[in-house]
Amino acid sequence: MCSLGRRVVIQWVFMAVLLSLAENGISVDLQVEVTNALSGNVDLTVYCNNIEPTKHVLRYGDSYQWDYSGNVSATETPFLCYFQWGDLEPHYYDLVVPLWDFECKVHCQYFIREGGPCKYYSTNLICFPWN
Template sequence: MSSFGRRVFIQWVFMVLLLSLAENGISLDLHVVVTNALDGNFDLTVYCNNIDPTLHVLHYLDSYQWDFSGNVSSTKPPFLCYFKWGDLQVHTYNLFVSNWDNGCKEYCQWFIRQNGPCKYFFTKLVCFKWN
């Protein structure tokens, strides 16, 4: 087999493996922490029904942690969460996406703000928009 043929074959095998993992889910041990960092001292209600059927109300700067062990799949993400404060509409965000969330490893800490969830990448706080 030529050098080019080997490279194409290896890339094909790698892609099949990745697609299989994405379809079947990836088994992980995760610890996800959410901290209420809303301006104005609002209480934050958090609900992640794929991992925990309980509504959690967090006062300003309070945190809640979920410990998860199992498969993370794209069809039923455990950390697709709903956030509400004051009389505002409900916001959603997936706090762990296995395809790109390598910065989390086993421990993810999120700070919830009005404009969206934020987390540190090394020493820089990066914020994302709500879904």
């Protein structure tokens, strides 16, 4: 088989595996940590109902961590969390999507800012918009 043909077959097999994982889910064991990095010493309320039905209020610089062991899939994401401060409407973000978030293997740490959650990739802090 020519080189181009092999690459196409490999890509199709890879996509089939990813789609199967997305439908059936995969098992993960990891820690997810959020740190209040909002400006102005504002308290941050964090709530991840699928992990723990408790709201946590974090003062500036404080962190909270969840330990999770279980399945995730494209339709069931336990790390869909909401963040609220002041009188603003809550913001939502899916902190971990293991099907494509390969940087979060065991411990995933986010710094919550007004514009969205941020995390380090190597030594670079990358920020994401709210969902």
